[in-house]
Amino acid sequence: MSFAKLDALGHRLEALEHALSILGADEATHMAVGGGEKRAEAMANLAGMYHAQSTAPEIADWLDAATADSSDQQLALEEFRRTYISATCLPTEFVERKTAATMRSEQLWRELRATGDWTSFLPALEGVVTLVREEAQMRAEALNLAPYDALMEQFDPGNRIAQIDPVFADLKSFLKSFVPEALAAQDERLTKRPLKPLHGPFPIEHQRDLGLAAMRAVGFDFTHGSLAVSHHPFCGGVPSDVRMTTRYRTDEFLSSLMGVLHETGHALYEQGLPKAWSHWPLGKARGMGIHESQSLFVEMQLARSPQFWEFTLPLVRQHMGDDAVAGWEIADILAHVNFVERGYIRVDADEVTYPLHVILRYELEQDLVNGKLEASQIPEAWDAKMIEYLGISTIADPKDGPMQDVHWPSGAFGYFPSYTLGAMIAAQQWTALEKAQPTIGTAIAKGDFTAINQWRADNIWSQASRYSTPDLITRATGEPLNAVHFKAHLKKRYLP
Amino acid sequence: MSFAKLDALGHRLEALEHALSILGADEATHMAVGGGEKRAEAMANLAGMYHAQSTAPEIADWLDAATADSSDQQLALEEFRRTYISATCLPTEFVERKTAATMRSEQLWRELRATGDWTSFLPALEGVVTLVREEAQMRAEALNLAPYDALMEQFDPGNRIAQIDPVFADLKSFLKSFVPEALAAQDERLTKRPLKPLHGPFPIEHQRDLGLAAMRAVGFDFTHGSLAVSHHPFCGGVPSDVRMTTRYRTDEFLSSLMGVLHETGHALYEQGLPKAWSHWPLGKARGMGIHESQSLFVEMQLARSPQFWEFTLPLVRQHMGDDAVAGWEIADILAHVNFVERGYIRVDADEVTYPLHVILRYELEQDLVNGKLEASQIPEAWDAKMIEYLGISTIADPKDGPMQDVHWPSGAFGYFPSYTLGAMIAAQQWTALEKAQPTIGTAIAKGDFTAINQWRADNIWSQASRYSTPDLITRATGEPLNAVHFKAHLKKRYLP
DSSP: HHHHHHHHHHHHHHHHHHHHHHHHHHHHHHHGGGHHHHHHHHHHHHHHHHHHHTTOOOHHHHHHHOOOOSSHHHHHHHHHHHHHHHHSOOHHHHHHHHHHHHHHHHHHHHHHHHTOHHHHHHHHOOOOHHHHHHHHHHHHHTTTSSSHHHHHHHHHHHHHHHHHHHOOOOOHHHHHHHHHHHHHHHHHHHHHHHOOOOOOOOOHHHHHHHHHHHHHHOOOOOGGGEEEOOOOOEEEETTTTTEEEEEOOOOOHHHHHHHHHHHHHHHHHHTTGGGTTTSSSSGSOOOHHHHHHHHHIIIIIISSSSHHHHHHHHHHHHHHGGGGGGTHHHHHHHHHHTTOOOOOOOGGGTTTTTHHHHHHHHHHHHHHHHHOOGGHHHHHHHHHHHHHHHEEEEEGGGGGGGSSTTTTTTTOOHHHHHHHHHHHHHHHHHHHHHHHTTTTHHHHHTTHHHHHHHHHHHHHGGGSSSSHHHHHHHHHHHHHOOOOOHHHHHHHHHOO | OOHHHHHHHHHHHHHHHHHHHHHHHHHHHOGGGHHHHHHHHHHHHHHHHHHHHOOOOOOHHHHHHOOSHHHHHHHHHHHHHHHHHHHHHOOOOHHHHHHHHHHHHHHHHHTTTTTTOOOHHHHHHHHHHHHHHHHHHHHHHTSSSOOOHHHHHHSSTTOHHHHHHHHHHHHHHHHHHHHHHHHHHHHHHHHSOOOOOOOOOOHHHHHOOOOOOOHHHOOOGGGEEEEEOSSSSOOEEEEEEEEEEEOSSSSOOOHHHHHHHHHHHHHHHHSOOOGGGGSSSGGGGGOOOHHHHHHIIIIIIITTTTHHHHHHHHHHHHHHOOGGTHHHHHHHHHHHHHHOOOSSSSGGGGGGTTTHHHHHHHHHHHHHHTTSSGGGGGGHHHHHHHHHSSSSSOTTTGGGTTTSSSSTTTTOOOOHHHHHHHHHHHHHHHHHHHHHHHHHHHHHHTTOHHHHHHHHHHGGGTTSSSSSHHHHHHHSSSOOOOOOHHHHHHHHHHOO
């Protein structure tokens, strides 16, 4: 009876989530420019209804009284409980205060980012850091975790500093020497085979057709999703109707194509979640690290491999015309899509340097949460680490340094590690998959992703939120999270 | 204080309406084919929340206790009260029973319509008629109205048989002789100037550009709306973001263009509603008859007039190419868009014969509601009237007769008159406007709709739901609803 109440609640919450997801995707793709104010008002109201319904006090009674008829229901109950505690462990008064502060801070950040006006932005960020420290403390008490662990728990349940620290330390020490090696190897390759420039214009309609063909090949189900255009590419919507977007530039076509493949990775996860559980927390994607592992599996493991381009280069010629890549070989494409470069900006980074951007933030935000670092000290601390990890300085221009990301201004602390965990999990999954299916290279070269997707469906997608993030990794790959496979992947791809 | 509660309720209901409207438009335009089941579930849940929130018992107390600070608030309060009574005057048990019955009946109708299997459909319709009689009785008691008046009250507040009957009688008697006259006049015109065939194909992209140009010219605000494609054209969305659709065939371009102009008429009304009241019932469009008057004003009064084509024929050449209508004069286009024909199907009817289709239904549904006619007797009664009014028989094929419309299968009785009231109101508005602005013909020929739209904004759009339908008509046009101006319009357009 109590379970039935939770089940009915799940349906109502799913309806509100459905509305919020589709309205969000619609806003970025099809909304008229003047529709924003009313859309924001409607979404805020719907989010308020969602919050009120998902945190109602009687849910605690239902959770106490509920008995499960099956092991699935037992798991469902545990996830209902976990999400209820996460949603209710902060006092409403605090949530309202934090929402107001982060909204102001994020707005200010949007205004000031372009000019990199750190001084004007600092007071807002200081306010956010104070609130995040409070939040971490309250979550830590409710969950009996360390403060930063309690923050990570929102994004990847089960992630703990104790497990991540040694893995990141291993990866960091590897990358500090690997980045120069990879750059040297790249220089040598480019001396022998210079980078071929792309000669546009590449018409958007052709790029769109190529993107759709790649999505279809990799397994995107167009009966449950679509591709549109938005300023910032995303994968949104709902599992039954995944709304993917990309953006196009006409001077080259690779950034849109690789972006489409990345988002397709997210989309396949959503489309592969168990349909019967879609209204339970148990039926949702496990968390941000696993989600990123699915997008990076497609983008990094599959789509930047030589085998993938055996199949895709002809697809490019078919959709973009023979002239688009006249005389190109697979190595010419790979030189583009696997180009390594030391840079300031995380979102523009390649897979070799990207983890250093993340580890820098992971280290700084722990210190910020634990009070070892104050917001005012960020630029110096950031610069010191950028010099140490990547050999470049950001002190002169905060917009290339600590003002580049939306996460801290919006109060999302504990999220950054998920990106690099995703990259490592993807590599670890690749190893496990290759062990189970030694011929996957041949299959990829033929554009046949059936067996690969079946393995991912069995081991990841269909598991939804059955297990904690670390347990899901171990079950899928046969070993706990580690950096071994990611390091091996980088060596194989970037060294001679 | 009580008014503040109603105001806050209005914001919550507006958010749910916003979600339902955008999700509805999205479903017809951008949803993936496999997304329908979850979409239906989400929308049913959101509609349930809307119903629960809009009929909550405490609203009655707020309405009793509320005092208005201004005359606008006083009007707002009256409309809150009217919609609350309309939403709560039927017992929940009855609403659920009717919803289930009409859903089954509508589904059955969709299945059986194509084959015109009246016998299999009849039991479902009989069930609906029984429920509608009950509903009419309950609404009549709650509103102190006659049963059919109580049904019409849902669609056009203030509409009464006592006022409509004489107007429809006048129009019917006029049309019975006018239709043959108009057909004879058309024959004579076509003898002198034969109908020029349209030579396609007309590319969809060109048709879309032409449609957008026409929308823009007539006053559609693209910062608050857009045009997409759907199987059944509609005007949906919300006033801040109106979602219009059309469909294209490539062998001719006039049906899409005229459809776009019709829906633009609806859209202008929505875009012109007072923004500050958008969360109050008072701020909504008045009703179906007035809404239809706005679409028909654009489609019939403006867009099928010779002046309109002085401006639009060059637009056609610009977007469709010179060959599209090579050698055509305005009279050649008018012969197409004002073609009169006796037909079976209401939605395909021209403006001359259309009212006879409506009056037939208006007469039959009154008898059905009042128990003078049983559902089983519809085919004979329908046929008799079709023969009397239009001289054609539908007895052989119910899909061309009483099975053509969704209204009765879905339980919407009292709606049909709105269509023809709209046509008459549009003609009456035209007369009033022409009196106020004697040069509008010249303005239209130049494609200048500014003054016309200002008059409509002042007299109709900005008035929202301030007045009952009859009062709004009288205030806007200076006289009560009558058939005089519509008859004059038809004579001017169709007779020599």
